[in-house]
Amino acid sequence: xxxxxxxxxxxxxxxxxxxxxxxxxxxxxxxxxxxxxxxxxxxxxxxxxxxxxxxxxxxxxxxxxxxxxxxxxxxxxxxxxxxxxxxxxxxxxxxxxxxxxxxxxxxxxxxxxxxxxxxxxxxxxxxxxxxxxxxxxxxxxxxxxxxxxxxxxxxxxxxxxxxxxxxxxxxxxxxxxxxxxxxxxxxxxxxxxxxxxxxxxxxxxxxxxxxxxxxxxxxxxxxxxxxxxxxxxxxxxxxxxxxxxxxxxxxxxxxxxxxxxxxxxxxxxxxxxxxxxxxxxxxxxxxxxxxxxxxxxxxxxxxxxxxxxxxxxxxxxxxxxxxxxxxxxxxxxxxxxxxxxxx
Amino acid sequence: xxxxxxxxxxxxxxxxxxxxxxxxxxxxxxxxxxxxxxxxxxxxxxxxxxxxxxxxxxxxxxxxxxxxxxxxxxxxxxxxxxxxxxxxxxxxxxxxxxxxxxxxxxxxxxxxxxxxxxxxxxxxxxxxxxxxxxxxxxxxxxxxxxxxxxxxxxxxxxxxxxxxxxxxxxxxxxxxxxxxxxxxxxxxxxxxxxxxxxxxxxxxxxxxxxxxxxxxxxxxxxxxxxxxxxxxxxxxxxxxxxxxxxxxxxxxxxxxxxxxxxxxxxxxxxxxxxxxxxxxxxxxxxxxxxxxxxxxxxxxxxxxxxx
Numbered sequence: 218x219x220x221x222x223x224x225x226x227x228x229x230x231x232x233x234x235x236x237x238x239x240x241x242x243x244x245x246x247x248x249x250x251x252x253x254x255x256x257x258x259x260x261x262x263x264x265x266x267x268x269x270x271x272x273x274x275x276x277x278x279x280x281x282x283x284x285x286x287x288x289x290x291x292x293x294x295x296x297x298x299x300x301x302x303x304x305x306x307x308x309x310x311x312x313x314x315x316x317x318x319x320x321x322x323x324x325x326x327x328x329x330x331x332x333x334x335x336x337x338x339x340x341x342x343x344x345x346x347x348x349x350x351x352x353x354x355x356x357x358x359x360x361x362x363x364x365x366x367x368x369x370x371x372x373x374x375x376x377x378x379x380x381x382x383x384x385x386x387x388x389x390x391x392x393x394x395x396x397x398x399x400x401x402x403x404x405x406x407x408x409x410x411x412x413x414x415x416x417x418x419x420x421x422x423x424x425x426x427x428x429x430x431x432x433x434x435x436x437x438x439x440x441x442x443x444x445x446x447x448x449x450x451x452x453x454x455x456x457x458x459x460x461x462x463x464x465x466x467x468x469x470x471x472x473x474x475x476x477x478x479x480x481x482x483x484x485x486x487x488x489x490x491x492x493x494x495x496x497x498x499x500x501x502x503x504x505x506x507x508x509x510x511x512x513x514x515x516x517x518x519x520x521x522x523x524x525x526x527x528x529x530x531x532x533x534x535x536x537x538x539x540x541x542x543x544x545x546x547x548x549x550x551x552x553x554x555x556x557x558x559x560x
Numbered sequence: 561x562x563x564x565x566x567x568x569x570x571x572x573x574x575x576x577x578x579x580x581x582x583x584x585x586x587x588x589x590x591x592x593x594x595x596x597x598x599x600x601x602x603x604x605x606x607x608x609x610x611x612x613x614x615x616x617x618x619x620x621x622x623x624x625x626x627x628x629x630x631x632x633x634x635x636x637x638x639x640x641x642x643x644x645x646x647x648x649x650x651x652x653x654x655x656x657x658x659x660x661x662x663x664x665x666x667x668x669x670x671x672x673x674x675x676x677x678x679x680x681x682x683x684x685x686x687x688x689x690x691x692x693x694x695x696x697x698x699x700x701x702x703x704x705x706x707x708x709x710x711x712x713x714x715x716x717x718x719x720x721x722x723x724x725x726x727x728x729x730x731x732x733x734x735x736x737x738x739x740x741x742x743x744x745x746x747x748x749x750x751x752x753x754x755x756x757x758x759x760x761x762x763x764x765x766x767x768x769x770x771x772x773x774x775x776x777x778x779x780x781x782x783x784x785x786x787x788x789x790x791x792x793x794x795x796x797x798x799x800x801x802x803x804x805x806x807x808x809x810x811x812x813x814x815x816x817x818x819x820x821x822x823x824x825x826x827x828x829x830x831x832x833x834x835x836x837x838x839x840x841x842x843x844x845x846x847x848x849x850x851x852x853x854x855x856x857x858x859x860x861x862x863x864x865x866x867x
Contacts (some may be wrong), residue, residue, distance in 0.1 A: 325806045
C-alpha cells in the first residue's frame with residue numbers, strides 16, 4: 218500500500234510540474250506556434266514571473282536577508298497578475314528594438330535578456346536577496362486547507378495509515394486542481410483568441426509577413442502584442458512555480474535548460490496547436506522524469522546522469538525536426554465559417 | 561583618479577578578450593552569411609576544440625613528446641602540436657554534424673536550423689560534461705609572471721602576447737583566403753546570392769563545407785586561446801562567451817566577417833573597461849546593452865550594408 222501511496226503522490230507532483238510547463242508551452246505557442254516569433258528567453262520570463270509573485274505575495278525581508286524591498290503579502294491573485302504585467306513590460310522592451318528585424322535578432326536578444334535577468338537576480342541583492350533567493354513564499358489557501366485536514370484526521374484516528382497518508386497530502390491535490398484550472402482557462406482564452414480576427418492576422422504574419430503587411434496589417438504591432446501576451450502567460454507559469462516551490466533562487470532558472478525543455482515540448486506536441494502544446498508538455502516531462510529513473514540503473518555519477526538526460530532530450534529534438542517536423546498533433550486547419558456555409 | 565589609472569591595463573585585457581571574441585565571431589558571421597542562420601552551437605564548438613586539445617595534450621605527454629616551455633611561454637611543442645591537431649579534429653566533427661543534421665535540414669527554414677543548432681549546442685556541451693565533468697580542467701597549472709611594460713606601467717604575460725599574435729595571424733590568413741583564393745571568392749559570391757553563384761557554376765556544397773571547416777578551425781583556436789588566457793576550461797566556456805560573440809557580430813554587421821573582427825574588439829574593450837565602473841558579473845550584460853543600442857540606431861551594424 219505504501220508504494221501505491223508513494224506512486225499517487227508522485228503522480229500528483231508530476232502533474233503539477235507538467236501542468237506548469239503546459240502553461241509555459243501555451244505561452245510559447247502563441248509566440249512561435251501562431252506568430253512565428255523565436256523566443257529563447259523563456260527561462261528569463263519564467264524567473265521574472267516567479268520573483269515578481271514572490272515579492273508581491275511573499276513575506277517582508279527577514280533579519281538575515283540581504284534585500285530591503287518587497288514582501289507586501291498581497292493575495293495570490295494579485296501576485297499572479299503582477300507577474301503577468303511585469304513580464305509583459307519586459308517583453309515589450311525586448312520587442313521594440315528587435316521585432317522590425319529578421320527572426321534571428323529576436324532570438325539573440327531574448328537569450329540576452331534571459332542572461333541579463335539571471336545576472337540581475339544574482340547580483341542585485343537589495344531586491345532579490347542574491348544567490349540565497351527568496352524563502353517562505355506562501356502557498357495560497359495553505360493554512361485553511363491544512364487546518365481542515367488536521368481537524369478531519371484528528372476526528373478519524375481509526376483510518377488505516379495509508380489513507381491517513383493520502384489525506385495528509387491533500388494540499389498537493391488542491392494545488393494540482395489550481396494549476397490545471399488555470400491551464401484550462403488559459404487554453405480556452407487562447408483557443409478563442411487564435412480563431413478570432415486577431416488570431417487570423419498573426420497566423421497570416423507567420424505564413425508570410427510581407428503579404429500580411431500588404432493587406433494592411435500593422436505586422437509590427439501584432440508581433441509585439443503576441444510577444445507580450447506569450448510572456449504574460451509565462452509570467453503566470455512562473456508565479457505558480459514560486460507558490461508551489463515556496464523557495465526560489467537564481468539556480469532554479471538555469472538559462473537554457475528550462476527554455477530548451479519548453480521548446481522541445483512545443484515542437485514535439487505540435488506547434489500551432491494549443492492541444493499539442495499541452496500534450497507535449499506532459500509527454501516530454503514524462504520522458505524527462507523517466508530518464509531520471511533510467512539513468513539510476515547505470516553506474517553514473519549524478520552530474521553524468523544529468524548530462525545524459527539532456528543529451529537524450531537534445532537527440533529527441535533533432536529526431537523530431539528530421540522525422541516529424543509538424544509534431545504529434547498538426548496545426549488545426551479550420552476554414553472560416555463563411556467558406557463552410559458555401560460548401 | 562584611482563579608476564582612471566586602471567584603464568590602460570584594462571585596455572590590454574580588452575585587446576586580449578577582443579581577439580578571442582573576434583575569432584569566434586568570424587565563424588558565426590560566415591555561417592550566417594552562407595547558410596543563413598545564427599548558429600547557437602558555435603560557442604560549444606569552441607569548448608569542443610578546447611577539450612580535444614586537452615585530450616591530445618594529455619596523450620602527447622603520455623607518449624613522451626616533450627613539452628618543455630618554449631622561451632618565455634608557459635607551454636611547449638607538445639601543446640602546440642595538440643593545438644594544431646585539435647583544430648583539424650574540431651573541423652572534422654563539425655563537418656560530420658553538418659552531414660548528419662544541418663545538411664538534411666537545409667531545405668527547411670533558417671529558424672528550424674537555428675532551433676536545431678540549439679539542440680547541438682546543449683548536446684555537445686553535455687557530452688563534454690559527461691566525459692570530463694563540470695569542474696575546471698587546467699592546461700598548465702604553473703603561474704606565469706607578467707612583464708611590466710616600462711613607461712606605461714601596464715603588465716602583460718608572454719602567453720597573452722602569444723594570444724594576440726595567434727589572433728592576428730589567424731585573421732590575416734582568413735583575409736588572404738577570402739580575398740585572394742578561388743574558394744574565398746566563391747564563398748563571397750555564395751554569401752551574396754547562393755542561387756546566382758550556383759548558376760555561374762560554383763559548387764555551393766563545397767563552399768558550405770569550407771565554411772564549416774574555417775568556422776570550426778577558428779572556433780577551436782578561440783576556445784584554446786580562451787583556455788590559455790583563463791588558465792582553465794569548463795564545458796560552459798563557449799556558452800559563456802556566446803552572448804558576447806553574438807553582440808560583436810551584430811555590432812559589426814551580421815554576415816560580414818570583417819565586421820565581426822571590429823565588433824569583437826569593441827565588445828572586448830568595452831566589457832573590460834566596464835569592470836572599472838560596475839560589477840565584473842555584468843560583463844555579458846554590457847555586451848548585450850551595446851548590441852541593443854546598435855539595433856536601435858543602425859540594425860545593419862557598423863559595417864553592414866544590407867538586411
